Amino acid sequence: MIHLETDVLVVGAGGAGMYAxxxxxxxxxxxxxxxxSLISRGGATIMAQMTTAxxxxxxxxxxxxxxxxxxxxAGRGLCNEELSAILCREAIDRIRxxxxxxxxxxxxxxxxxxxxxxxHSVPRCVYxxxxxxxxxxxxxxxTQVARADTVMRVSGLAINDVVVEDGVVTGAVGWNLxxxxxxxxxxxxxxxxxxxxxxxxxxxSASVNMNGDGYAMALRAGADLIDMEFPQFFPIGxxxxxxxxxxxxxxxxxxxxxxxxxxxxxxxxxxxxxxxxDAEKYTTTRDIISYGIxxxxxxxxxxxxxxxxxxxxxxxxxxxxxxxxxxxDKLAANGIDLTKDTVEVAPIAHYHMGGIRVNGQMExxxxxxxxxxxxxxxxxxxxxxxxxxxxEAFVFGERAGRFAAEYARGRNRVWSDAAAQExxxxxxxxxxxxxxxxxxxxxxxxxxxxxxxxxxxxxxxxRTGDKLAVALTRIRELRIALADMVPADxxxxxxxxxxxxxxxxxxxxxxxxxxxxxxxxxxxxxxxREDFEKMDSSQEQNQRLRLGDDxxxxxxxxxxxxxxxx
Amino acid sequence: xxxxxxNSEKTAPITIQRGAPGEESWTETFDxxxxxxxxxxxxxxxxxxxxxxxVAFRYSCVNANACKECIVSVNxxxxxxxxxxxxxxxxxxxxxxxxxxxxxxxxxxxxxxENLRTILAERAKG
Ligand SMILES: Cc1cc2nc3c(=O)[nH]c(=O)nc-3n(C[C@H](O)[C@H](O)[C@H](O)COP(=O)(O)OP(=O)(O)OC[C@H]3O[C@@H](n4cnc5c(N)ncnc54)[C@H](O)[C@@H]3O)c2cc1C
Ligand code: FES
Numbered sequence: 001m002i003h004l005e006t007d008v009l010v011v012g013a014g015g016a017g018m019y020a021x022x023x024x025x026x027x028x029x030x031x032x033x034x035x036x037s038l039i040s041r042g043g044a045t046i047m048a049q050m051t052t053a054x055x056x057x058x059x060x061x062x063x064x065x066x067x068x069x070x071x072x073x074a075g076r077g078l079c080n081e082e083l084s085a086i087l088c089r090e091a092i093d094r095i096r097x098x099x100x101x102x103x104x105x106x107x108x109x110x111x112x113x114x115x116x117x118x119x120h121s122v123p124r125c126v127y128x129x130x131x132x133x134x135x136x137x138x139x140x141x142x143t144q145v146a147r148a149d150t151v152m153r154v155s156g157l158a159i160n161d162v163v164v165e166d167g168v169v170t171g172a173v174g175w176n177l178x179x180x181x182x183x184x185x186x187x188x189x190x191x192x193x194x195x196x197x198x199x200x201x202x203x204x205s206a207s208v209n210m211n212g213d214g215y216a217m218a219l220r221a222g223a224d225l226i227d228m229e230f231p232q233f234f235p236i237g238x239x240x241x242x243x244x245x246x247x248x249x250x251x252x253x254x255x256x257x258x259x260x261x262x263x264x265x266x267x268x269x270x271x272x273x274x275x276x277x278d279a280e281k282y283t284t285t286r287d288i289i290s291y292g293i294x295x296x297x298x299x300x301x302x303x304x305x306x307x308x309x310x311x312x313x314x315x316x317x318x319x320x321x322x323x324x325x326x327x328x329d330k331l332a333a334n335g336i337d338l339t340k341d342t343v344e345v346a347p348i349a350h351y352h353m354g355g356i357r358v359n360g361q362m363e364x365x366x367x368x369x370x371x372x373x374x375x376x377x378x379x380x381x382x383x384x385x386x387x388x389x390x391x392e393a394f395v396f397g398e399r400a401g402r403f404a405a406e407y408a409r410g411r412n413r414v415w416s417d418a419a420a421q422e423x424x425x426x427x428x429x430x431x432x433x434x435x436x437x438x439x440x441x442x443x444x445x446x447x448x449x450x451x452x453x454x455x456x457x458x459x460x461x462x463r464t465g466d467k468l469a470v471a472l473t474r475i476r477e478l479r480i481a482l483a484d485m486v487p488a489d490x491x492x493x494x495x496x497x498x499x500x501x502x503x504x505x506x507x508x509x510x511x512x513x514x515x516x517x518x519x520x521x522x523x524x525x526x527x528x529r530e531d532f533e534k535m536d537s538s539q540e541q542n543q544r545l546r547l548g549d550d551x552x553x554x555x556x557x558x559x560x561x562x563x564x565x566x
Numbered sequence: 567x568x569x570x571x572x573n574s575e576k577t578a579p580i581t582i583q584r585g586a587p588g589e590e591s592w593t594e595t596f597d598x599x600x601x602x603x604x605x606x607x608x609x610x611x612x613x614x615x616x617x618x619x620x621v622a623f624r625y626s627c628v629n630a631n632a633c634k635e636c637i638v639s640v641n642x643x644x645x646x647x648x649x650x651x652x653x654x655x656x657x658x659x660x661x662x663x664x665x666x667x668x669x670x671x672x673x674x675x676x677x678x679x680e681n682l683r684t685i686l687a688e689r690a691k692g
């Protein structure tokens with residue numbers, strides 16, 4: 001066993017986690033930044049392609065208040081207004097700070113330049129060319145983290161459980177992937193920045209590490225989740241033909257820059273039928289497009305693969321090349337010529353609006369436990385604007401780091417092995433049980449497969465009470481089945497032990513999404529119920545989930561936090 | 567994972583090198599359902615999902631070619647498994663030979679300053 005000590009432990013090293021580590025360090029704290037994958041590479045941040053929303057106002061008049069109004073409008077009544085305001089106000093500072101750190105924001109006439117994205121009233125989404133925002137941001141933050149002397153960066157360290165004693169965080173338990181060694185970490189404060197949950201869905205834009213660890217960890221530590229019924233489906237995920245080396249959400253930047261048109265299998269534009277706008281403009285928000293495509297599918301109007309056509313055929317080649325440079329060659333290598341071919345697209349699970357319930361200082365209801373980034377709920381309500389997630393990671397990361405450092409600095413380290421024992425016992429039992437591993441070698445893989453299909457079919461874009469009930473029953477059965485499953489007997493890089501822990505999180509998170517979706521008997525934003533098609537103003541409330549003493553999820557409603565704190 | 571499934575019964579063989587340091591390595595061949603355009607990563611993910619979940623392999627981003635973790639040797643060449651197309655006639659995958667082997671297809675590509683064992687060893691030296 002390995003034991004470590006620190007002021008602040010940051011779980012997850014994406015945009016939020018790295019920013020948190022930088023901020024905690026510059027506010028005087030010792031930090032351990034742990035990622036179960038490699039620092040800066042394991043999550044969504046490095047995969048993001050383009051839009052980062054901030055009301056810089058350099059090119060044309062803009063203000064954080066306008067950005068805030070757009071965010072609230074998209075959020076369909078459920079935004080935590082304090083969090084949304086913080087996001088929009090401080091996005092500006094973070095974008096400028098990254099500019100100082102030479103991230104390389106695209107510029108026009110000397111100014112950082114922004115594009116228009118659906119739901120924004122001003123072109124305010126800044127980016128790094130070409131489709132390079134995520135990699136550029138990841139590299140830039142990684143360099144800054146490396147410069148912070150008091151940050152210890154650890155790749156391949158998976159955190160399983162936060163340790164809480166008498167209602168106060170004392171640290172965490174995890175394991176070193178390379179050699180399966182249990183690791184305990186005494187920490188005054190823990191920041192969960194473990195990213196999202198979209199790997200729970202069969203069609204997703206996720207990395208393998210986006211399996212809901214953060215939500216499950218927070219629940220087990222006693223913290224609250226909110227708005228878990230709102231995973232966001234990205235409407236035009238790439239479906240066919242098979243592309244390699246390109247993320248399925250790659251078509252969005254093309255649409256920001258060039259428009260593009262959507263047609264059903266009969267060659268008809270269809271968004272107008274669902275309250276959206278057809279033709280060149282890319283103005284229709286994500287929830288409406290996802291809904292429209294899914295409805296076309298139900299009406300038998302999609303392609304053989306189940307998608308619709310996206311076309312840039314009317315755009316001259318020079319314009320395509322000017323906008324996308326080398327990406328056009330990558331497409332050619334995949335056999336696609338956009339001047340001649342359409343591609344097929346369909347909704348794909350992409351982001352999660354819900355998450356850990358925090359206040360403006362990113363504190364959860366458990367003393368010493370903080371959240372940051374996509375894993376936090378509230379700022380985007382029932383539907384997120386494109387471009388709001390990356391700044392959310394930066395802004396909430398910076399705040400979590402700063403406030404956690406303030407809380408942790410100079411506090412006495414309280415650690416007792418006894419409080420960590422149940423978590424260590426579980427890990428040690430799983431490791432020692434491996435000797436009995438036998439039978440179905442792919443049992444854990446098959447469970448993942450079943451869960452992803454179940455979530456896609458029953459808890460996906462269009463929901464009904466019946467489908468959700470079937471999913472809930474099955475998820476609960478799978479949770480029970482997992483308890484008896486045995487990882488393989490491998491001491492090095494034990495993938496099945498990781499699968500086991502990933503599934504433990506994924507199943508609890510899936511249950512949270514499903515239960516919350518059952519309880520919300522209306523359609524709002526990304527949560528669309530076929531048996532309750534209308535929005536119901538009496539349900540303009542946030543649904544909170546907690547874990548009861550018996551391990552069952554408890555749900556209740558809270559009034560939406562209105563008003564902006566100074 | 568994100569490509570449409572087809573109903574064809576066609577399969578393609580993928581041969582994976584297995585084993586940890588200190589043991590003789592061996593290979594295992596799996597017949598993977600064939601989909602036009604599929605990547606070597608698609609095939610390894612299929613193996614982990616449906617045949618043997620214990621195959622050790624490092625990858626994160628699946629499709630974006632952003633994480634650069636999936637670097638392996640395919641038919642003797644160093645490539646990213648997620649951008650390398652599977653060959654219908656057969657594909658051999660092994661770990662990088664110029665890096666320390668951890669197990670199966672996983673090698674030590676973690677920067678030393680981020681590796682817990684190395685960090686602790688440095689600290690012990692003072
Ligand atoms: C393909 C793609 C494109 C996107 N494009 C855009 C865009 O253009 N604009 C926009 O605003 N947003 C975009 N988003 C969303 C945005 O990228 C994310 O919401 C944001 O990057 C999340 O940052 P994060 O730091 O919270 O999480 P992540 O970047 O996902 O990082 C989480 C980290 O936590 C680690 N981790 C997880 N569990 C554990 C554990 N138990 N122990 C240790 N470590 C753990 C993971 O390995 C990972 O490295 C996109 C998302 C995707 C997937
Ligand atoms: S899986 Fe990320 S680069 Fe290949």
